[in-house]
Each structure stands twice: as C-alpha cells, then as structure tokens.
Amino acid sequence: MEFLVDHDDLENPLFELLCARISEYEKHAPEFKALNQHLEETPPGVSVLRTLMDQYGLKAADLANELGSKSNVSNILNGRRALTVNHIKALTQRFKLPADAFIE
Structure with a gap:
C-alpha cells in the first residue's frame, strides 16, 4: 500500500x-x-471540531470565545451539550468553513 x-x-x-x-x-x-x-455515536459537528482542534493544536480554553467557556467546550466534546446555532456561526467564522460542516 x-x-x-x-x-x-x-x-x-x-x-x-x-x-x-x-x-x-x-x-x-x-x-x-x-x-x-x-x-457512529459521535455527532458529525463534534468530530469536525475535534479534528480542527487537533490540526490547529487547540485546547478547550482556545475555543471559549466561540463556545461560551472552557467547561462548555468540554461538555460539547463529551456529548453532554450540543452545538447551538450561535456556536456554529462562531466556528464557521473562525475556521472559514460552511455551517453544514458542523451539522448532521
């Protein structure tokens, strides 16, 4: 291969x-x-967010402005909270991606 x-x-x-x-x-x-x-259980938006964090070397605190707080970022990544429309708007602006990258 x-x-x-x-x-x-x-x-x-x-x-x-x-x-x-x-x-x-x-x-x-x-x-x-x-x-x-x-x-299969991970929402697509969370998968994209994890990938972006990995590629850019970001920690939860680095996304606190877009997602509300460091603990909110952790809750989203762990499936305890969902991305909201406002979160998605902020992420699309930061990463210059279309909104559908974060939506199922």
Missing part, C-alpha cells in the same frame, strides 16, 4: 482493491468494534 502511495500510483486497480479490503476489515474486525461504535 505504501509503495503505491509513495510512487503516486493511485490509479492502479490494486490500490482500489487494497483500499476496499482494508475498509471491509476495519468495519468487521473485533479490535475496531469499540472505535467504530464510538465514531
């Missing part, structure tokens, strides 16, 4: 076959069961 990617051979039918097999394995392998369940 790495060889195909490193050699920019993404149009190779072998690459597509390997991607399909890996995807199928990850869906059904017991060691991925908990991860897959967690991903």
Whole structure:
C-alpha cells in the first residue's frame, strides 16, 4: 500500500482493491468494534471540531470565545451539550468553513 502511495500510483486497480479490503476489515474486525461504535455515536459537528482542534493544536480554553467557556467546550466534546446555532456561526467564522460542516 505504501509503495503505491509513495510512487503516486493511485490509479492502479490494486490500490482500489487494497483500499476496499482494508475498509471491509476495519468495519468487521473485533479490535475496531469499540472505535467504530464510538465514531457512529459521535455527532458529525463534534468530530469536525475535534479534528480542527487537533490540526490547529487547540485546547478547550482556545475555543471559549466561540463556545461560551472552557467547561462548555468540554461538555460539547463529551456529548453532554450540543452545538447551538450561535456556536456554529462562531466556528464557521473562525475556521472559514460552511455551517453544514458542523451539522448532521
């Protein structure tokens, strides 16, 4: 797989076959069961927010202005609170993303 990617051979039918097999394995392998369940239960907006925080190296305190407070950010990330329309507006302005990136 790495060889195909490193050699920019993404149009190779072998690459597509390997991607399909890996995807199928990850869906059904017991060691991925908990991860897959967690991903299915996590709202898309929270997944996007976690990814942005990771990519930009942000902590909960860094988003307190957009989401109300550090504890509010933690509550949203842990599923105890949902993103509101005002939160989404603030996040779209900060990250220059469309609102639908944070909506199911």
